[in-house]
Amino acid sequence: MSQDFDIAIIGAGIAGASTAWALLEAAPQLRVLLIEMEERPGYHTTGRSAAIFIESYGGPAVVPLSRASRAFFGEAPAGFPPLLHHRPSLIIESPEDAGGLERVAAEYDEGGVAYDWLDAAALAASPAGQMLKPEWRNRALIEPDCHDIDVAALHQGFLRGVNGAKPTLITNAQVTALDRIAGMWRIITRAGVFTAPLLVNAAGAWADGLATLAGAAPKGLMPLRRTMAVLRIDPVPPADLPTVMSSDGSFYFKPDGERLWLSPHDEILDVPHDVRPDEMDLAVVIDRFEQASTVAVKRLESSWAGLRSFAPDRLPVYGFDGAVDGLFWCAGQGGFGIQTAPAAGRLCAALLLGGTAPVDPAPYATGRLGISNRPYRKFLMYFQ
Structure with missing residues (x-):
């Protein structure tokens, strides 16, 4: 198996899986790697969710993400079973x-x-x-208009990929070190060493610790x-x-x-x-x-x-780090990560690839937490 990828995502819970799916939906030719430290993806927060779609949940600033996810849940793409059961x-x-x-x-x-x-x-x-x-x-x-969500079916659907394109999933792969060399990340894990020009931090509760390994400032998660x-x-x-x-x-x-x-x-x-x-x-x-x-x-x-x-303001963190080249944040989803996953994944894919975002990304940008939100232009040019 090749150890070289276009995008490496650390964390294969709902945040990382939905981002991987959305990336392949937009650009099936991408080589996307999902790195998971546990034996199976979704072991922690994703697998322990009450899984409810409540549009109001998370407050007014999160509503746009939930609302933009509603159509996906109502009529999911091929590869997903019915995901909702009505429950006000x-x-x-x-x-x-x-x-x-x-x-x-x-x-x-x-x-x-x-x-x-x-x-x-x-x-x-x-x-x-x-x-x-x-x-x-x-x-x-x-x-x-509220519903129970079949979170296992949603998560597995994201992991299966889209239209025959799927991410490479590596489990039991705790990250032990990260190096940035000549525009490439070298990701050292217990399952091997992998490289990619872009690293997505979707490590959930471990996201600040992972950022520190990458030489970035934590976000106070x-x-x-x-x-x-x-x-x-x-x-x-x-x-x-x-x-x-x-x-x-x-x-x-x-x-x-x-x-x-x-x-x-x-x-x-x-x-x-x-x-x-x-x-x-x-x-x-x-x-x-x-x-x-x-x-x-x-x-x-x-x-x-x-x-x-x-995050300190209780909003998710989506965007390039701004201080460390090639590092992208997909973290801080709180308790609304399941119900916002379709829109959040597509938002992250749009920011990563220079596409059109499903919602205004400004409220969730990394810059609001004290670091300038400078896009990684070199990577964007790689796919143009």
Whole structure:
């Protein structure tokens, strides 16, 4: 196998896989390498996502990426199965959060997101309302155009490539050193040494550490732990139960067959590693749920945790480094990386190849974090 590539992407989670797919969609002749440190791609954040498409999620500045991804999810290209299952999102008002729904509605209005109000009677009659204690069902907001995402099918579809062109995937390939020599990156991994003129940093929670190896300044990415509990409850959750979120951000839940997924909506600062759920976090969120709900929790069936990485302004980082030639950032997708992956991948491909971006890239540019956003012109000329 050749060790020389046109573009090397470090990180084969949803960020790296979607970028590889979009690059090959735009330029099938490219030799694209995906380098993954784990035994299988998507082991960390991608494989531990609740996988919900909620257009409003991430706030108004992220809405354009979600909106630009919607058509892909609704009618995915060849090679992808159906990716969405309709499930509205319901925001209920916490008794301790008076005015919380007005705050949420203001964000919806700013982002142009469609929603409806439910009064107490409508909420009480709904599948969610029938699970809630009276003090939790005064009113709610419902965002109707929301969906569960088949994240495994989405990720595998990206990895399979497009129109017969697919990236070269190397696993068990932790990067140990990076050198820039005569306009080429030499990427030293536990699986071998590879070269490419352009390096894409899609390493998720490890992105700042990888940048340091490349001689770039870190972006202040914060790996934040989020926990999920899988519960058996009585009665079992109805199939048409929406995703239910508390306005104060203290928990959310959604059905998964006869089980209920419950998260404390937590964001605990952590370090990049194979993160595990904390017993206290699980106990706290189950207690919160029991205080709000009329159902009985029979047992905690399983649990997991994942890391969601945010830049200081909570927007993703897409673009050339500006200080280190040939280094491109695709990081900081937080908790919205799955639902924005189609547009984000195409945005990164457009920036890398000089094409037309699906959304305005300016809000996500690396320069906003203190480093000039100077494109790597030499590489762009290589494909013109």
